[in-house]
Amino acid sequence: MVTIADVAKHAGVSPSTVSYVLSGKRSISEQTRSRVEESISALGYHPHAGARSLASSRANVIALVLPLRTDMHVPILMQFATSVVTAAREHDHDVLLLTNDEGPDGLRRVARSALVDAVIVMDIELNDSRVPVLREVGLPAVLIGFPADPAGLTCVDWDFVAAAARCVDHLADLGHREIAFIGPPSAVFARGTGFAQRTTSGFESAVARRGVRATVRPCDPSHSAVRDTVKRLFDDHPALTGLIVHNEAAVAPLLETLRGLGRHVPQHVSVVAMCPEDLAGQVSPRLTAVPIPAEEIGRRAVELLMGKLERAAGVPPATLIAPHLLPGESTAAPPA
Amino acid sequence: MVTIADVAKHAGVSPSTVSYVLSGKRSISEQTRSRVEESISALGYHPHAGARSLASSRANVIALVLPLRTDMHVPILMQFATSVVTAAREHDHDVLLLTNDEGPDGLRRVARSALVDAVIVMDIELNDSRVPVLREVGLPAVLIGFPADPAGLTCVDWDFVAAAARCVDHLADLGHREIAFIGPPSAVFARGTGFAQRTTSGFESAVARRGVRATVRPCDPSHSAVRDTVKRLFDDHPALTGLIVHNEAAVAPLLETLRGLGRHVPQHVSVVAMCPEDLAGQVSPRLTAVPIPAEEIGRRAVELLMGKLERAAGVPPATLIAPHLLPGESTAAPPA
DNA sequence: CAGGGAAGTCGAAGCGCTTCGACTATCCGG
DNA sequence: CCGGATAGTCGAAGCGCTTCGACTTCCCTG
Numbered sequence: 001m002v003t004i005a006d007v008a009k010h011a012g013v014s015p016s017t018v019s020y021v022l023s024g025k026r027s028i029s030e031q032t033r034s035r036v037e038e039s040i041s042a043l044g045y046h047p048h049a050g051a052r053s054l055a056s057s058r059a060n061v062i063a064l065v066l067p068l069r070t071d072m073h074v075p076i077l078m079q080f081a082t083s084v085v086t087a088a089r090e091h092d093h094d095v096l097l098l099t100n101d102e103g104p105d106g107l108r109r110v111a112r113s114a115l116v117d118a119v120i121v122m123d124i125e126l127n128d129s130r131v132p133v134l135r136e137v138g139l140p141a142v143l144i145g146f147p148a149d150p151a152g153l154t155c156v157d158w159d160f161v162a163a164a165a166r167c168v169d170h171l172a173d174l175g176h177r178e179i180a181f182i183g184p185p186s187a188v189f190a191r192g193t194g195f196a197q198r199t200t201s202g203f204e205s206a207v208a209r210r211g212v213r214a215t216v217r218p219c220d221p222s223h224s225a226v227r228d229t230v231k232r233l234f235d236d237h238p239a240l241t242g243l244i245v246h247n248e249a250a251v252a253p254l255l256e257t258l259r260g261l262g263r264h265v266p267q268h269v270s271v272v273a274m275c276p277e278d279l280a281g282q283v284s285p286r287l288t289a290v291p292i293p294a295e296e297i298g299r300r301a302v303e304l305l306m307g308k309l310e311r312a313a314g315v316p317p318a319t320l321i322a323p324h325l326l327p328g329e330s331t332a333a334p335p336a
Numbered sequence: 337m338v339t340i341a342d343v344a345k346h347a348g349v350s351p352s353t354v355s356y357v358l359s360g361k362r363s364i365s366e367q368t369r370s371r372v373e374e375s376i377s378a379l380g381y382h383p384h385a386g387a388r389s390l391a392s393s394r395a396n397v398i399a400l401v402l403p404l405r406t407d408m409h410v411p412i413l414m415q416f417a418t419s420v421v422t423a424a425r426e427h428d429h430d431v432l433l434l435t436n437d438e439g440p441d442g443l444r445r446v447a448r449s450a451l452v453d454a455v456i457v458m459d460i461e462l463n464d465s466r467v468p469v470l471r472e473v474g475l476p477a478v479l480i481g482f483p484a485d486p487a488g489l490t491c492v493d494w495d496f497v498a499a500a501a502r503c504v505d506h507l508a509d510l511g512h513r514e515i516a517f518i519g520p521p522s523a524v525f526a527r528g529t530g531f532a533q534r535t536t537s538g539f540e541s542a543v544a545r546r547g548v549r550a551t552v553r554p555c556d557p558s559h560s561a562v563r564d565t566v567k568r569l570f571d572d573h574p575a576l577t578g579l580i581v582h583n584e585a586a587v588a589p590l591l592e593t594l595r596g597l598g599r600h601v602p603q604h605v606s607v608v609a610m611c612p613e614d615l616a617g618q619v620s621p622r623l624t625a626v627p628i629p630a631e632e633i634g635r636r637a638v639e640l641l642m643g644k645l646e647r648a649a650g651v652p653p654a655t656l657i658a659p660h661l662l663p664g665e666s667t668a669a670p671p672a
Numbered sequence: 673c674a675g676g677g678a679a680g681t682c683g684a685a686g687c688g689c690t691t692c693g694a695c696t697a698t699c700c701g702g
Numbered sequence: 703c704c705g706g707a708t709a710g711t712c713g714a715a716g717c718g719c720t721t722c723g724a725c726t727t728c729c730c731t732g
Contacts, residue, residue: 001450003718014682019720026721027679046448050389051718054687059386061451064433066418075410082402085435089442094451097400097433099421106425112382114337115397115430223620256592284559339688350712355690362691363709387688390717675731682725690717698709 002045011039022047053114062088062305063116065098065107065130067123073248076276076294077122080144083298084120091306093117104133111137118309120144120301124155126192140308142301146194146318154308156301156319160195161202163290163323164244167272168206168214170288170325171242175333176270178213179242180233182226182250186218199246199274213237221249227257234261241334246274255283266332273330280328288328297321338381347375358383389450398424398641399452401434401443401466403459409584412612412630413458416480419634420456427642429453440469447473454645456480456637460491462528476644478637482530482654490644492637492655496531497538499626499659500580503608504542504550506624506661507578511669512606514549515578516569518562518586522554535582535610549573557585563593570597577670582610591619602668609666616664624664633657 008015013032020026021036028036039045053059064084066077085095096116098106107130110116117140121130124145134141135152143155164181171179181203183189188196200216207214215237219229234240245254251273255265263269265285273280273289280289300319307315344351349368356362357372364372375381389395400420402413421431432452434442443466446452453476457466460481470477471488479491500517507515517539519525524532536552543550551573555565570576581590587609591601599605601621609616609625616625636655643651 001718002448004720005718015719016683016721017681020681023720026681029680032680044448046445048390048718049449049451050386050395050689051687052720053386054384054390054689054717055719055721057687057720061432074414078410078414081433082435085433086437089438094446095433096397097417097421097431099418101422102425109382110430112338112380113385115385222618252588282558337688340690341688351689352691352713353711356711359690362711365710368710384688386719387717388690390687390719391689391691393690393717673732677728677730679728680726683723685720685722687720688717690715692715693713695712696710698707700705700707702704 001048002043004045004047007036007039007043007045010043011036057114059114059117060092061094061096061116062302063096063098063107063110063119065100065119065121067100072123073276075278076248076292079276079294080122080298083295084302087299087302091302093302093306104130107133107139108137111139118142118305120305124194126194140305142305142308144297144301148194150318152317154304154315154317154319156297156304157195157321158292158297159320159322160198161205162320163274164199164202164246165206166290166323166325167244167274168203168210168212170272170331171244171270172210172212174242174270174331176212176242177334178237178239179207179244180215180217180237180240182229182243182245182247182254183216183218184247185220189218203244213239215240219247219250221247221253223253223256226250226253227260230254230257230261234263240269242270242272242331244272244274248275248279251275251279251287252283265330268335270331270334277326280326285329288331289326290323291326293321293323337384338379340381340383343372343375343379343381346379347372393450395450395453396428397430397432397452398638399432399434399443399446399455401436401455401457403436408459409612411614412584412628415612415630416458416634419631420638423635423638427638429638429642440466443469443475444473447475454478454641456641460530462530462533476641478641478644480633480637484530486654488653490640490651490653490655492633492640493531493657494628494633495656495658496534497541498656499610500535500538500582501542502626502659502661503580503610504539504546504548506608506667507580507606508542508546508548510578510606510667512548512578513670514573514575515543515580516551516553516573516576518565518579518581518583518590519552519554520583521556525554539580549575551576555583555586557583557589559589559592562586562589563596566590566593566597570599576605578606578608578667580608580610584611584615587611587615587623588619601666604671606667606670613662616662621665624667625662626659627662629657629659 004015004018008018018036021028021033088095119139119141122144124143124147126148128147131147143153145157146155184196217229258265265271273287275289277291280287304315340351340354344354354372357364357369424431455475455477458480460479460483462484464483467483479489481493482491520532553565594601601607609623611625613627616623640651
């Protein structure tokens, strides 16, 4: 193994000088710096992570806690994870993967053993058991999602309220007067996931503001459940012309059902989806969507975390990522 | 921070004794052991990971390299990842997540910096650029998938040859005489992914063995591509009664297309899927499937890796996970 | 031209742990 | 009753790195 002492010898300087070249914490003459850098690449030197962590009490590793049992759409989870890894690497950090089956103890363990410097916790529930642990161990953390009491925590999430409102506005602007919201399964609401409730409330205040008649329906993603929900919706509300769907798995069955019912999109009924951009593009017709910016949320979470690690102060406690509408071919003015 | 010295003082022993209690590398009297263990939990002691790694040159961390740009089905990837994390934790190891955008250099970095002890590399291509790096740094590794030259490496994968054959046998046993194989997009073949070719060859030797007429078609997962492929298939082969699909994303469009064509499953045509178990169960009718055992592959990969870390020898170079057939409602005898 | 600060470098002291050799006590067979 | 295992414990030497204080130049300012 190549050590810092080997590099120092090779470059004719002391080990501490090599360390300062690497960290930039003291000024180094241009001449020395380049000599050291040459030695480093000549010898293929990589600092020993453990030694570094021991001496500096900084591991340069962050933990990412993924939900295991999840009602979340898996590809979104994956997008989060990869964007977190990519962003972390840009800040010279690595990512340790933690799942929830170790429970809150996993957090305690990695924090106390100094395996990681900080943590990103995904899929925060309103009453999340991991939050007290976070406060207890004092580990710098960024939460994706908001718990019931976010005091003292740093949270980031998509602005679900604004996203739902954006969907309503789009349909109302086109002239729709009666619309419906097809949401996640009722289990998601029951579990106390904040985003589902925020989406619903965003939807409801927007329809009130726009004076549009509206219905909200939770929906299981199975083909038959979607078919039942949609049929019932049209039976109860014959004047319905606009649908907002916030349930990735229900998107394809929904379109198929509408096709089966002979209701053409967008001629008879308009559909707006809150779903990943690629899903919206894959189906036919291409959906008008307010896409969930998983990549941006992951990146922002990392940046907030790096801010906490470096400056400790001045990091905003709440960050809401603004939604935007991606026009597709699934929305149009309602039939006259 | 609580150190081993604190624990030692609290228990009235030397630090080395505490270390031996923890590692079990020397015998300790029952009395001393329990006193030390009490002190550990009383103080909430967790060994410092960096110090441990420095002193023992074992980080107790393994790296998991996920494909970034991937034609793989994302939920499967996720199942792999979580099963790797779970299995690793059972062996007292953590998992560092690496994506491919850092390229082979990422492997070199984590190996040389002793950040990880070993690595699991997923989605191995026939001519994978990461394989030479693995050989170069001498990092214990388990590959999921097989490169063209697996000499000296430890690989594990599903037995795609047997899986395809199992599908053929099932249809042939039911009496089907003309079947077709709907595979991944041709891009996957072009990329040199071993599993696609092994599946095809498993299919072809099985149909030869069973004397069944057969066609192989790669297929993009888009709705229209599936429709075109299926239509063409039936035009060219009017006697076709059995379909094997090895393309997760194409499953739903395929069923919808068949429904659209008025070909009932399984009365007119039988369908067998090589796909995750949950996907097979979600669609209607429930598919007869040869499910990809992602969880088992991940677990086996970890176990092989632990074997290499502990014993260094006696680890089998190639492990093939046997397929099994999961009966559903999508297969039956062909129409008379 | 003296004095002070900045720039550049070094030596040494740890960071918290593992592990090796050494030491004592105990027990066994001849 | 003695020599030699065996069990149980300790002290000390690092593992490779960062960082602090100290030292030497050199340059600028009054």
